[in-house]
Amino acid sequence: MNDMRTLEAGDAPQAVRMQLEVETPKAVLVNEELQLIEMALARDPSNRLFRAKLSACLYNLTRLDEAIAVLDRLIDEREELSLLVRLALVCLALETADGAARARDCAARAFEIAETDEERAFALATQGKAEKHLGEIDAAEETLLKALQFDPHNKDAFKRLAAVKWLQGEDEHLLQFIGQLQQQGVNHSRLLSALAVTCLKTGDIRQARDLFGVDAFVRKTVLAPPPGWSTITEFNAAIVEEMSNHPAIRHDRPGAASQRTWRVDNPATKRSRMIPQLQSMIMEVVRDYAEQISGSPHPWVRARPAKAQLHNWCVMTDGDGYEEWHVHQFGWLSGVYYAGVPESITQGVDNGGCIAIGIPPDLAGEEAQARYGTEVVRPEEGLLMLFPSHCYHRTFPHHTGGRRTCLAFDIQPL
Numbered sequence: 001m002n003d004m005r006t007l008e009a010g011d012a013p014q015a016v017r018m019q020l021e022v023e024t025p026k027a028v029l030v031n032e033e034l035q036l037i038e039m040a041l042a043r044d045p046s047n048r049l050f051r052a053k054l055s056a057c058l059y060n061l062t063r064l065d066e067a068i069a070v071l072d073r074l075i076d077e078r079e080e081l082s083l084l085v086r087l088a089l090v091c092l093a094l095e096t097a098d099g100a101a102r103a104r105d106c107a108a109r110a111f112e113i114a115e116t117d118e119e120r121a122f123a124l125a126t127q128g129k130a131e132k133h134l135g136e137i138d139a140a141e142e143t144l145l146k147a148l149q150f151d152p153h154n155k156d157a158f159k160r161l162a163a164v165k166w167l168q169g170e171d172e173h174l175l176q177f178i179g180q181l182q183q184q185g186v187n188h189s190r191l192l193s194a195l196a197v198t199c200l201k202t203g204d205i206r207q208a209r210d211l212f213g214v215d216a217f218v219r220k221t222v223l224a225p226p227p228g229w230s231t232i233t234e235f236n237a238a239i240v241e242e243m244s245n246h247p248a249i250r251h252d253r254p255g256a257a258s259q260r261t262w263r264v265d266n267p268a269t270k271r272s273r274m275i276p277q278l279q280s281m282i283m284e285v286v287r288d289y290a291e292q293i294s295g296s297p298h299p300w301v302r303a304r305p306a307k308a309q310l311h312n313w314c315v316m317t318d319g320d321g322y323e324e325w326h327v328h329q330f331g332w333l334s335g336v337y338y339a340g341v342p343e344s345i346t347q348g349v350d351n352g353g354c355i356a357i358g359i360p361p362d363l364a365g366e367e368a369q370a371r372y373g374t375e376v377v378r379p380e381e382g383l384l385m386l387f388p389s390h391c392y393h394r395t396f397p398h399h400t401g402g403r404r405t406c407l408a409f410d411i412q413p414l
Contacts, residue, residue, distance in 0.1 A: 016291075016294070017290075017291050018286070018287055018290040018291070018304070018305070018306065018307070018308060019306060019307040019308070020283050020286060020287055020307075020308050020309070020411070021307075021308075021310070021414075022268070022279050022280075022283065022310045023311045023312075025266075025268040025272065025276075026266045026268070026269050026270075027269075027270055029247055029266070029269065030057055030060050030061060030248065032247075033053075033057055034054070034058070034061065037050050037054045038054070041054065048074065048078075051070055051074055052074060052082075052083065055067050055070040055071045055074065055083070055086060055090075056086070058070065059089070059090050059093075062093075062254055064090050064093055067090050068087065068091065071083055071086060072087070075087065079109065079113060081110045081113055081114055081119055081123065084106045084109055084110035084113075084123075085106070085110050085122060085123060085126050087102075088104075088107045088110070088127075088130065089103070091103040091106065092126075092129065092130060092133065100133040100134050101130070101134060103126065103127075103129075103130040103133075104134065107123050107126040107130060108127055110122075110123035110127075111123035111124055111127065117151055118150070118151050120147070120150045120151075121147040121148070122151075122154070124144065124146055124147035124150070124157065125147045125156040125157035125160065126156075128140045128141075128143040128144035128157065128164075131143055132163070137164055137167060137168065140160070140164050141161065141164045141168070144157050144158075144160050144161040144164065145161065152181055152186050155188055155189075155329050155330070158188075158190050158191060159194075159329060161177075162174060162198075165177075166201070171198050171201050171202050172202065174194070174198050175195070175199075175202070178191060178194065178195050178198070182299075187299060187302065188303070188329070189327060189328060189330075189331060189390035190327065191390075192211060192299060192300055192388075192390040193327045193391070195211055196208045196390070197364055197392075199211065200364045200368050201364050201365070201368060205368075205371055205372055208359075208372060209372070210298075211300075212357075212388070212390070212391050212392075213298055213300055214357055214375055214387070216296070217293065217298075217300070217301075217386075217387065217388050218357065218375070218385065218387045218391075219289055219386040220377065220383060220384070220386075221285065221383075221384050222383055222384070223285075223337070223382050226280075232381070232382040233381065235277075236340060236381050238274050239339040239340075239405070239407070240339050242267075242272065242274045242275065243264055243267060243314045243316065243405055243407075244316070244403075246264045246267060246314070248265065249262055249264050249316075250263055250265075251263075253265065257323045257325075257326035257394075258315055258322075258323055259322055259323070260320050260321045260397075261315050261316060261321040261322075262316040262318075262321075262403075263313065263315055263316070264313060264316075267312065267313060268312070275312075278337065278339075278407060279312065282310060282335070282337065282384065283310055285386070286310070286333065286411055289333075289386055300332075300388050303332060305332055305413035307413070307414045308332065308412055309411075310409055310410075310411060310412075311330075311331075311410045313407070313409075314405065314406070314407050314408075315405075315406055316340075316403055316404070316405045317353075317397070317398070317403065317404045318402075319397060319398055319399045319400055319401065320397050320399065321397060321404075322395050322396055322397045323355075323393075323394050325360035325392050325393070326392065326394070327391065327392055327393075328389040328410050329389070330389075330410060331389035331410030331411055331412055332388075332389055332410075332413055333386060333387075333389060333410070334386070334387055334391075334408070334409065334411070335384060335385055335387065335408070336355065336384075336385050336406050336408045337383070337385075337409075338379040338382065338383045338384075338404070338406045339381065339405045339406060339407060340381065340405035340406075341353070341404055341405075342400060342401065342402030344398060344400035344401070345378070345379060345402075345404060346378065346379065346380050348378070348398070351376055351396040352399055352400065353395070353396060353397075353400075354378050354379065354395065354396055355376070355377050355379065355385070355393060355395050356374050356376045356377075356393060356394050356395070356396070357374065357375045357387060357391050357393045358372065358373065358374030358393075358394075359372050359374075359392055379404065379406070
C-alpha cells in the first residue's frame with residue numbers, strides 16, 4: 001500500500017477558474033415558514049407533507065418535544081427512512097441516555113428499510129453516533145465501519161469512526177484505514193483533519209503541519225469598499241445594522257460550535273440589501289485565490305471542486321461569547337469577514353476576541369498541541385481571512401463591552 005501521507009502524490013490540478021455561485025437566498029425564514037405550515041395544516045390537518053415540514057421546522061427551532069410528537073404520529077402511520085433518521089437526530093439533541101437509546105433504535109430501523117447503499121450508510125452513521133453517546137464503543141466502531149463499506153464518502157460516519165479510534169488508542173490502524181479510503185478517492189475535510197491530527201498523535205509534527213497547510217494556505221486581506229460606498233467603515237456599519245436587526249437572529253443553537261453567541265444561520269434573504277454585496281466581494285476573492293493555488297500538489301488543493309457554492313452565516317459575540325474548536329466538514333475552503341470589531345479587541349494585548357488555528361488539546365494532548373503551536377489572528381474591521389476547511393480553529397471571549405460581528409462562510413463542493 002502506498003503511503004497516503006505523502007503530499008507529492010498525484011497530479012496537480014490545472015489553473016482553471018472555479019465555478020462559484022451563491023447559495024439561494026431564503027424566500028421565507030424558518031419562523032415564517034412555521035406560521036405558513038401551521039396555517040396550511042389548519043385547513044388540511046392530515047396532509048403528510050406539511051406535517052413532515054412541521055417536524056423539520058420545530059427541530060430547527062429547538063422545539064424538540066414538539067418535533068418528536070409530530071414525528072411519532074407520522075411514523076406510526078407509515079415508516080419512512082428520512083423521518084426515522086430525523087427522529088433519531090432529534091432524540092440525540094435531547095442529550096439524555098434515553099434519547100440516545102431511542103435514537104439508536106430508530107436508526108437501526110431506518111437501516112432495515114433502506115433501499116440504497118447511501119441510505120444504509122446514512123442510517124448507520126446515525127446509529128453509530130447514538131451508540132457512541134451510550135458508551136457502546138465497540139458496537140459504534142463496528143457500525144461505523146459498516147457504514148463506510150456501503151459509502152466510503154460518508155463524512156459523518158468517518159468523523160465518528162475517527163473519534164472512536166482515538167478513544168481506543170488505535171492511531172496506526174486509523175492511518176491505515178485512511179490510506180485505504182484515499183485509494184478509493186476519498187478526500188474530504190474530515191479525512192484530512194483526522195489524518196493530520198493522527199500524524200501529530202504519532203509524533204510526526206512536520207507532516208501534521210504540512211497537511212493542515214496553515215503556513216501555505218491561510219490568506220488575510222483587508223477589503224476595499226464596494227462601489228457606492230466611500231469607506232469600508234460605512235459599509236461595515238450597514239452590515240452590522242442589518243444583521244443586528246435580522247428577523248431570524250437567535251441566541252445560541254444546539255449542535256453548533258458557537259457558545260453564548262447571537263447567530264443568523266441564513267443571513268441572505270430576498271429582502272437583504274448588504275449581504276449580497278458582501279457575498280459578491282467574497283466570491284471574487286475566493287475565485288482568484290483558488291486559481292492562484294491550483295498548481296500545488298497538496299491533497300487539499302487536489303480536492304478543489306470545479307463547481308461550488310458559497311454558504312454563509314453570521315456570528316455576533318458579546319463579552320462572554322466564543323467558538324469551540326471545530327472544523328467545517330462540508331466545506332473545502334472556509335473563511336470569515338469581520339464587519340464589526342470593538343476597539344478593545346483590535347487594540348488588545350491578549351487573545352480576547354481573536355481567532356486561533358491549531359489543534360484541540362483533547363484530541364492530541366496538551367504536550368503535542370504545544371509542540372505543534374497555534375496561530376492567533378487579531379480581527380479588525382474589513383479583514384477577510386481564508387483557510388482550508390479541515391483546519392481546526394476557535395475564538396476566545398473578549399470580556400469587554402461592545403459586540404464583535406462577523407460573517408463566516410464555507411465554499412461547499414457541488
